[in-house]
Structures are given as C-alpha cells and as structure tokens.
Amino acid sequence: MRAAGVVVILAMIAGSSCRADECASFSASTMKANGAVAMAKWRTDYPSMRLNPNDQQPWEAINFRTKPADYMNAVLGTAKSSFKIADRKLVGTGQEEWWISQWLDYGFSGREPLMGLTKERSPDAKDLSKTSGDKYQVWAVGFYNRPGAAVFGDVFAEPCDPSFPVAIKFPFDTASVKFLFTDASPDEVTYLQGAPEYDAFIDPVPTGSGPPGHPANTRSIRTLRLLQVDISVRDRRSTETGWVFGTFVWRGPPTGDKLFDNLVPVSLQWGNDPGVYNNAIREGWTNPDLLGVTYGWDERPTMGFNGRANGPADNIRSSCLSCHGAARTPRASIGLLGSSFKIADLTDPMKVKAHVDTWFQNIKAGQLFQSFEPAASALDYSLQLEAAVVRMCQACQFGDLRGPTPKVCRATGFYNRPVCNAPVETSLRERLLSLVPPPRQ
Ligand code: HEC
Incomplete structure (x- = not known):
C-alpha cells in the first residue's frame, strides 16, 4: 500500500515538471483522422529562450527597400x-x-494529418493564372x-487555457514561413507544370461554390x-x-531540389501605402518578370490592391499587410x-x-486595428493566433474541449x-461548424 502511494506521488511530481505541449482535455483533433493515415510530425515543443539580441540574421545585412528580392531570398535561406x-510530403x-x-x-x-495543412480560401477564377478555374482548393502550413x-511558448504555456496579453508583441527577428499548396490543374496554371506532387488528406472537389466546409469524414x-x-x-x-x-x-520547369530552387519572389511590402489611390506604390515591390x-x-x-503585395492565392482586394x-x-x-469591392x-x-482609407492604413506592430472596438488582445500581425482562439473556443462550445472555459473565450465573448x-x-x-468560413477570405 505504502509503496504504491509513493509511486503515485512520484508520478505526479514527474508529470508536473514536464509541460504538456498539447491540451489533454481535447480529443477531436482533425490530425487524427480516425487513424486512417500517418500524422505529420511538426514541432510544438516551443523554446523558452529567445535569440541573443546580438545575433545577426542573414537578412539584416540587406536593405529590403532597394534589394527586395535579395532580402526575400535571405529570409527563405534560413528555412532551406x-x-x-x-515520400510525397x-x-x-x-x-x-x-x-x-x-x-x-x-x-x-482544421489541419489535415499528412502535412498538417489547414484549409484556406478557394481562389476565384483567374486568380492563379489567366486561365485558372474556380473549383480549386488551397491548403497551407505555417x-x-x-x-x-x-512567444507561442508563453501564450500556450497552459495549452488548455492559453494566456493572451492585451497586446502580443513578437520580438525583432521573428520570422514566419508558410507553404501553400493547391490542387489546381497545371494545364490551367502552366507555371506549375512539372511540379512535384504531394499527398494530403483533404476535402473532395469541387469546393469553389459549395458550402465553406465539408465534414472531416469525407476527406481522402x-x-x-x-x-x-509566404x-x-x-x-x-x-x-x-x-x-x-x-x-x-513555385515556377517551373523543375530545377535543383524542386522545392526552394523553384521559388521566385513575387512581391514584398513593408507598408500599405496609405493615401495612395493610384498604382504608384512606394512601400512595396512586385517582380516585373512575373507580368x-x-x-x-x-x-x-x-497582385494585391492597386499594386500592393499579395500572392497568387490571395484576394486582389487586399494585401499581405x-x-x-x-x-x-x-x-x-x-x-x-473589404470583399464587396468590385474590380x-x-x-x-x-x-x-x-x-484604401479603410483597409490600407499602416498599423504598427502591437497596435490594435479599429481600436474604437474593444478587443481582448491585439495579435501583432499573427492570424494563426487569431484562428487558434476561434477554434479553441468552438471546441469548448461544441463539447470537444472539456473542463473550465479558457479565459480568452470569455474575454472575447x-x-x-x-x-x-x-x-x-x-x-x-x-451544421454549426459548416457555417464557419475557412480563414483566409
Ligand atoms: C485576406 C487575408 C490574408 C491575406 C491577404 C494574406 N494572409 Fe497571410 N494569413 C491569413 C490567415 C487567416 C492566416 C492564418 C490561418 C492560416 O495559416 O491558415 C495567415 C497566415 C499567414 C502566415 C503564418 C503566420 C501567422 O500567424 O499569421 C504567414 C507568414 C502569412 N500568412 C503571410 C502572408 C503573406 C506574405 C501574404 C501576402 C503575400 C499574406 N499572408 C496575405 C490571411 C491572409
């Protein structure tokens, strides 16, 4: 009896000293797919230590205003x-x-299991190329x-009850990279001809005009x-x-590693060009070779609104920033x-x-967009954090997360x-979940 008690106490001590990196009272992960396919292994063991502020990142030596493509390649180089x-992944x-x-x-x-992709906006016809249709899907992992x-380590220190300060602030040298995949036909999007193929466990086609989501159990x-x-x-x-x-x-024909070696810079921006109503963009760059x-x-x-930066998968009414x-x-x-704007x-x-006056202001890092409407947290340009809060609170609402309501779900209403x-x-x-549109509209 006594020995058993000691074992229990030791197990409790061991359990409390190592932080769980996922929420144990949540069991409805779309990554699991009923065990039908293997699960991608991406890291969520967030580091607690930040870089030494004296560390030099390779892009810091390059002026993004005068050498945008070189700057972009230096950032991408850190992921290469x-x-x-x-194995097609x-x-x-x-x-x-x-x-x-x-x-x-x-x-x-929600993330599909094979590569951990989330579902994005389906491009409109002629978004991806002059001849592309509108029945295609885009899925991405960032x-x-x-x-x-x-910063994610601080936010998700308690994965079932993350903590969101009034204003998230990412430190200098934070970088994010996001890979976006499509099932668009290379016959229509000819720059994809010869591109490597990847497998993902996703929705059936067509999706363009259908409801925003499909039940996860129709994925294959x-x-x-x-x-x-990005x-x-x-x-x-x-x-x-x-x-x-x-x-x-990704622009063919395939060369080198067929991954990074085929990536051509499309556009870059450091500001939204507020007050610029024509195409005279000064706070960004678009690659003229891709005309x-x-x-x-x-x-x-x-690419983006009146010459601002955006990618092929993105809505021309907007820009990255x-x-x-x-x-x-x-x-x-x-x-x-502003999706109601017509071309x-x-x-x-x-x-x-x-x-332009509504959407293309220069919001400073950590500043709250539309600050006259109160928010629980300003998210410093991270739309993944935004999507994470919404999905966690839906899981709580639909009974797929059990236990106490996460604080941020109450603070946001x-x-x-x-x-x-x-x-x-x-x-x-x-039915309720199908009303929730995919995040990148
Ligand atoms: C119309 C809205 C929209 C536009 C335009 C847009 N994004 Fe995003 N982006 C999102 C959303 C929503 C997410 C989070 C959900 C996801 O990753 O699927 C996201 C995620 C990301 C991430 C992952 C990091 C994070 O937390 O947000 C990066 C990096 C990123 N986008 C870069 C870009 C770049 C670069 C552009 C322009 C070329 C761009 N985005 C244009 C909506 C947009």
Whole structure:
C-alpha cells in the first residue's frame, strides 16, 4: 500500500515538471483522422529562450527597400536546410528551428494529418493564372522561427487555457514561413507544370461554390502541388509597420531540389501605402518578370490592391499587410478585408478612396486595428493566433474541449459559460461548424 502511494506521488511530481505541449482535455483533433493515415510530425515543443539580441540574421545585412528580392531570398535561406520533400510530403528534419501553432487542428478547415495543412480560401477564377478555374482548393502550413515560437511558448504555456496579453508583441527577428499548396490543374496554371506532387488528406472537389466546409469524414488522400511560399519578418527597419511581408511562387520547369530552387519572389511590402489611390506604390515591390505569369490580365491586373503585395492565392482586394494588420481577437466587425469591392470599381475614384482609407492604413506592430472596438488582445500581425482562439473556443462550445472555459473565450465573448459544453450531437455540430468560413477570405 505504502509503496504504491509513493509511486503515485512520484508520478505526479514527474508529470508536473514536464509541460504538456498539447491540451489533454481535447480529443477531436482533425490530425487524427480516425487513424486512417500517418500524422505529420511538426514541432510544438516551443523554446523558452529567445535569440541573443546580438545575433545577426542573414537578412539584416540587406536593405529590403532597394534589394527586395535579395532580402526575400535571405529570409527563405534560413528555412532551406529545415524542410525537404520525402515520400510525397513536405517534412522537417526533426530538429528544424521552426514550430507550428497549437489549436489549428479543429473544425472543417482544421489541419489535415499528412502535412498538417489547414484549409484556406478557394481562389476565384483567374486568380492563379489567366486561365485558372474556380473549383480549386488551397491548403497551407505555417511555422515560426525561434524568437517567434518563444512567444507561442508563453501564450500556450497552459495549452488548455492559453494566456493572451492585451497586446502580443513578437520580438525583432521573428520570422514566419508558410507553404501553400493547391490542387489546381497545371494545364490551367502552366507555371506549375512539372511540379512535384504531394499527398494530403483533404476535402473532395469541387469546393469553389459549395458550402465553406465539408465534414472531416469525407476527406481522402488527394494530390497537391506547392503553389506559393509566404514569409513575414519583424524588422526594426520597417518604420511603417514594424513588419515586412512577402511571397514566392513555385515556377517551373523543375530545377535543383524542386522545392526552394523553384521559388521566385513575387512581391514584398513593408507598408500599405496609405493615401495612395493610384498604382504608384512606394512601400512595396512586385517582380516585373512575373507580368503575364501571376498578374497582368483584366481580372487580375496586379497582385494585391492597386499594386500592393499579395500572392497568387490571395484576394486582389487586399494585401499581405492589410489582412495581417487586422489580427486581433475578436476580429473587428468589418473583418479582414473589404470583399464587396468590385474590380470594376477600380475606375471609380470615390470607391477606391474609401477602400484604401479603410483597409490600407499602416498599423504598427502591437497596435490594435479599429481600436474604437474593444478587443481582448491585439495579435501583432499573427492570424494563426487569431484562428487558434476561434477554434479553441468552438471546441469548448461544441463539447470537444472539456473542463473550465479558457479565459480568452470569455474575454472575447466567444463562449461565456464557466465550463465548456457537454458534447453536442454530431449532426448539429457539423451544421454549426459548416457555417464557419475557412480563414483566409
Ligand atoms: C485576406 C487575408 C490574408 C491575406 C491577404 C494574406 N494572409 Fe497571410 N494569413 C491569413 C490567415 C487567416 C492566416 C492564418 C490561418 C492560416 O495559416 O491558415 C495567415 C497566415 C499567414 C502566415 C503564418 C503566420 C501567422 O500567424 O499569421 C504567414 C507568414 C502569412 N500568412 C503571410 C502572408 C503573406 C506574405 C501574404 C501576402 C503575400 C499574406 N499572408 C496575405 C490571411 C491572409
């Protein structure tokens, strides 16, 4: 009897000293897929130590205003030794200096198991290329480097009850990299011809005009190709916003490692060009070599709004910084972008002015977008943190997270009762979750 008691106490001590990196009272991860396929192994063992502030990152030697492509390649270079293609999947080395976010593995756009991809906006016809259709899916996985992941370590120190300060602040030298894949046909998106194929456990096609989500149980293994790679950097030289965002496209014919060696810089921005109502963009850059490849036709004259930065998968009404600058929880009532703007409105100066003045302000790192509407937390350009809060609170609401309600769900008003719901009947849950759009609109 006595010996057994000692064992129990020792087990408790051991248990409390090592931090769980996932929430134990949550059992509905979309990564599990009923054990149908193997699960990607990405790191969530967030580092507690930040980089020595004297460490030099390779991009710090490069002026992003005058050498945007070189700057972008220097940032991407820090990821190159960490990721490769193996067995039709994007994988890490196991010791890669890149970490994923908690709580993106729930709901209809929740992480699929094979590569940990979340479901993104389905591009409109002619977004990806002059001839692309609108029945395609985009799925993505994003990572933070060590300084950024240390912030995730603070936020998710208690994974079932994360702590969100009034304003999240990522340290200088935080970088994030995000890989976006599509099932679009290389016959229509010709720059993808010859691209390596990847397997992911995703929704059936078509999805373009259907409901925002499909029940996770209709997912199956399908073929994707890498389309776009996004980067973001917290850079002290960006006096406009504190951040620099840019993107690459995978452009054939295949060469080298067929992963990084095929990535061509598309666009970069450090500011939103507030008050600029024409195409005279000064706080960003778009690669002129891609005219006619990723932009330059009637439906997509530019990458982002009036020449601001964006990638092929992105909505031309927005820019990287306009969408990410709106990161806060809860979201502002106007959302992340002005989706009602019509491309035909580009010729209407009043409509252009209203759109620019609303969406293309320079929000400083840590500042709250639409600050007249109170928020529980300003999220410093991290839309993954925003999605994580929403999904965790939905899991609590639908009974897939048990126990006390996470504090942030009450502070945001997403779910106000002190204890998470008992499990909700499956068909009701599926109906409710299907109302939740995929994050990147
Ligand atoms: C219309 C909104 C929107 C636009 C435009 C947009 N993003 Fe995002 N982005 C999101 C959302 C939502 C997420 C989080 C969910 C996810 O990862 O699927 C995200 C995630 C990311 C991440 C992962 C880090 C994080 O916490 O947010 C990076 C890096 C990123 N985007 C870079 C870019 C770049 C670079 C561009 C422009 C080329 C861009 N994004 C344009 C909505 C947008």
